Amino acid sequence: EPEVTQTPSHQVTQMGQEVILRCVPISNHLYFYWYRQILGQKVEFLVSFYNNEISEKSEIFDDQFSVERPDGSNFTLKIRSTKLEDSAMYFCASSLKAGTSGKETQYFGPGTRLLVL
Amino acid sequence: AQKITQTQPGMFVQEKEAVTLDCTYDTSDPSYGLFWYKQPSSGEMIFLIYQGSYDQQNATEGRYSLNFQKARKSANLVISASQLGDSAMYFCAMREGLAAGNKLTFGGGTRVLVKP
Numbered sequence: 001e002p003e004v005t006q007t008p009s010h011q012v013t014q015m016g017q018e019v020i021l022r023c024v025p026i027s028n029h030l031y032f033y034w035y036r037q038i039l040g041q042k043v044e045f046l047v048s049f050y051n052n053e054i055s056e057k058s059e060i061f062d063d064q065f066s067v068e069r070p071d072g073s074n075f076t077l078k079i080r081s082t083k084l085e086d087s088a089m090y091f092c093a094s095s096l097k098a099g100t101s102g103k104e105t106q107y108f109g110p111g112t113r114l115l116v117l
Numbered sequence: 118a119q120k121i122t123q124t125q126p127g128m129f130v131q132e133k134e135a136v137t138l139d140c141t142y143d144t145s146d147p148s149y150g151l152f153w154y155k156q157p158s159s160g161e162m163i164f165l166i167y168q169g170s171y172d173q174q175n176a177t178e179g180r181y182s183l184n185f186q187k188a189r190k191s192a193n194l195v196i197s198a199s200q201l202g203d204s205a206m207y208f209c210a211m212r213e214g215l216a217a218g219n220k221l222t223f224g225g226g227t228r229v230l231v232k233p
Contacts, residue, residue: 031219033220033221042223042224042225042226043162043208043210043221043223045220045222048220055219056220058220091162093162104212105167106152106221107164108154108161108162108163109161110160110161111160111161111162113160
C-alpha cells in the first residue's frame with residue numbers, strides 16, 4: 001500500500017542552525033502538508049501546498065520556515081534558524097484531492113522528531 | 118472556542134470489549150469532514166475513518182465505526198472488540214469548509230489503554 005515517507009526519523013541540531021526535513025508524498029497525490037506536534041500537545045497545522053505554491057499557512061509558519069517541491073517526488077520543509085521551541089515531531093501529509101469528496105483524506109508520514117539544543 | 122474537543126484524556130478498556138471515544142466539534146460551515154487518527158507510542162499518525170458532513174450514513178471501517186450526530190455536532194469513534202494493539206492516542210480532526218482551505222484542526226486526543 002502506498003505510504004508517505006519522511007527522512008530523517010530523528011534530527012538533533014544546535015539552536016540557530018538550518019534544518020531540512022524531507023518527505024516523499026504518495027505518488028499520485030496532489031496536495032501536501034506539514035504539521036507539527038510539540039511533545040504532549042495536539043497536532044498543529046503549519047502549511048499546505050498545491051500546484052507548486054503555498055495554498056495556506058498558519059501563524060506558526062513565519063519567515064523562518066519555507067517549503068519546496070524540488071522535484072517530482074520530494075517535498076521539503078526548511079527551518080532557517082532553529083529555535084529551542086521548534087523542537088517537535090514534524091509530520092508530512094498528502095491527499096489526493098481537497099474538498100468534500102471523501103478523497104481529501106490526508107495520509108501522514110511517520111514523522112521526523114526534531115530536537116533543538 | 119475550541120474547534121475540536123475531546124473530553125476524555127485517558128481511558129482503560131478491557132480486551133475484547135467496545136470503547137467509545139468522544140469528539141465534539143464547532144463549525145458554522147455546512148460543508149466539513151471529520152477524521153479519526155490513531156497514534157501509537159511509535160509516533161506515526163494512522164488514518165482510521167472519515168465522515169463527511171453530507172454523508173447520510175455513519176461511517177464504518179472494520180472494527181471502527183463513527184457515531185455521527187450532526188445536530189449535536191458530535192462524531193464519536195467506536196472501537197469494537199478491543200485488542201491490545203489498540204492501545205494508543207486517538208485524535209479527532211476536522212477539515213472545515215471549502216473556504217477555510219484543507220487544513221486539519223485536531224483535538225487534544227484521548228489515550229486508550231487496553232487491558233488483557
